[in-house]
Amino acid sequence: MGEGIDTRGLLRLMAWLSPAFPVGGFAWSGGLERAVADRMVTDAGGLSAWLATLLAHGALWNDAVLFAEAWRRVDDExxxxxxADLGLALAGSAERHAETLSLGRAFVSAAAAWPQAVLARLPQDVPYPVAAGAIAAAHGVPVEEALAAYLHAALSQSVSAGIRLGVCGQAEGVVILAGLEEAIAAVSARAAAGTLDDLGGAAVRADIASLRHETQHSRLFRS
Known part of the structure; x- marks a missing residue:
């Protein structure tokens, strides 16, 4: 970790990544709903493995790299x-594109409650990790701490989706998050020290699940 985060920065980070922050993250599952429907994820152990793969090799890894790069480019319009263009191009399906764009726009809009010049530098069409990374940097939140909080919030949302989909219970969900702590810390450190050359993934089944979700007849989530 870096020099650490001050109390005001911590409070802002907690607000931005709280489930109550009005970005609408509860409406999206990132393809998890289809994975459950196709029996690729059937229980708490399967959900934990699914999320660990996304974190190390899938969409969450790419999000972490984009977040860190946005943090570094905070003053570069x-x-x-x-x-932002690269982040949107990396979306593996139409619904993943809609998800990251919707969350990014909503994040920028809600973060305007804490005025910063970076809000004017961000493009209108901005993916979620780019928006969150740049705004965290503008408020002086260290990159590793900000990344860890961002990834923990994303995983928490996925666990919540898994609970709603009947894959696990609340107590099991807490155990999943506890078990992912070391992986979150490792990925945060690796992404913070990385570059755009580190983008890439191998979570093929998750990408296919996201694509197949677009044609799913009955759905709880938008992706």
């Missing part, structure tokens, strides 16, 4: 615009 053209650089943020290019990064």
């Amino acid at each position: 053209a650089g943020l615009a290019d990064l």
Whole structure:
């Protein structure tokens, strides 16, 4: 970790990544709903393994790299615009594209409660990790701490989706999050020290699940 986060930065980070922050994250599952429907994830152990794979090799890893790069480009308007375009292009399906764009726009809009010049530098069409990374940097939140909180919030949302889908109970969900702590810390450190050359993934089944969700007849989630 870096020098650490001050109390005001911590409070803002907690607000931005709280389930109560109005970005609408509860409406999306990132393809998990289809994975459950196709019996690729059937229990708490399967959900934990699914999330660990996304974190190390899938969409969450790429999000972490984009977040860290946005944090570094906080003062570079053209650089943020290019990064936003790249982040949207990396979305593996139409619904994943809609998810990251919807969350990104909502995050910027809600974060305007804490005025910062970076809000004017961000493009209108901005993926969620780019928006969150740049805004965290503008408020002086250290990159590793910000990344760890961002990834923990994303995983918490996925666990909540798993509970709603009947894969696990609340107590099991807490155990899953506890078990992912070391992986979150490791990925946060690796992404913070990485570059765009580190983008890439191998979570093929998750990408296919996301694509198949677009044609699922009965759904609880939008992705």
